[in-house]
Amino acid sequence: MKKTTLKQRINNAANAFxxxxxxxxxxxxxxxxxxxxxLKPESTTGFNSKGDSVVKMLKRTFIFLPGAVYLFFAAMxxxxxQIFLEKPLTMLMVFLIGSFMTIFGIGDLKNPKHxxxxxxxxxxxxxxxxLFSTFGQLRYIADYGIYFFPIALIAPFLAKDLVDKTDKSNx
Numbered sequence: 001m002k003k004t005t006l007k008q009r010i011n012n013a014a015n016a017f018x019x020x021x022x023x024x025x026x027x028x029x030x031x032x033x034x035x036x037x038x039l040k041p042e043s044t045t046g047f048n049s050k051g052d053s054v055v056k057m058l059k060r061t062f063i064f065l066p067g068a069v070y071l072f073f074a075a076m077x078x079x080x081x082q083i084f085l086e087k088p089l090t091m092l093m094v095f096l097i098g099s100f101m102t103i104f105g106i107g108d109l110k111n112p113k114h115x116x117x118x119x120x121x122x123x124x125x126x127x128x129x130x131l132f133s134t135f136g137q138l139r140y141i142a143d144y145g146i147y148f149f150p151i152a153l154i155a156p157f158l159a160k161d162l163v164d165k166t167d168k169s170n171x
Contacts, residue, residue, distance in 0.1 A: 064105025064156075068121050071098035072152040075125030080133065080141045095122070106160055113163045120155035124148055 074094045078084050084091040099118035100109075107114035128148035132140040 059105050063101050065153075067098050067101025067105055067118075068153055068156065069149075071095065071102060071118055071121045072125045072149055074098060075122040076129045076141065076145050076148075079126060079129045080138050102156060106156060111163075111167075113167065114160065116159040116163050117156040120159040121152045124152040124155050 071094075074091070078091055078094070095118070098121075099115070102118045102121060103109055103114050107117045125145075125148070128145040129141055132144050
C-alpha cells in the first residue's frame with residue numbers, strides 16, 4: 001500500500017471541488033495565501049491604473065469643472081459689474097476657492113507653479129470681458145461671453161503642460 005502525505009490529500013480534496021476552475025486560473029494545486037497571484041506586483045498594476053484613471057476623471061468632473069465655471073464667470077462678471085471694487089474681500093474669497101478647486105482638480109497643490117492653472121481661466125474671462133465690452137453694453141458680455149468658456153476649459157490644460165515641461169527641462 002502506498003502512503004499518501006497530507007499535502008497530497010489536500011490536493012486531492014481540492015481537485016475534487018475545484019477541477020473546472022483550475023484550468024481557468026492556471027492553478028494545479030491548492031496554494032498558500034502568501035503565494036497567491038494577487039500579491040505579485042505584476043498582477044496589481046492593472047488594478048492601480050484603472051483606479052487612477054477613474055479618480056482622475058472624477059476629479060476633473062466634480063472638482064475642476066465647477067471650479068472653472070466659478071472662476072470664469074467671477075472674472076468676467078466681476079469686472080463687468082465692478083464687484084471687485086465694491087466687495088474686494090468677497091471677490092478674493094471667490095478667487096481663492098475657485099483657484100483651490102481648479103488646482104486640486106488637475107494640478108498639484110504642492111507645486112506653486114500650478115497657480116498658472118486658475119490664472120489662465122481668469123485671463124480668458126477678463127479677455128472675454130475686454131473684447132465684448134468694447135463692442136457695446138454689458139448685454140454683449142452676458143450674451144456672447146459664454147462662447148469663450150470652452151477656451152477657458154482648454155487653457156488650464158495647456159498651462160499645466162507648459163509648467164510641467166519647464167519643470168522637467170530644469171531638472
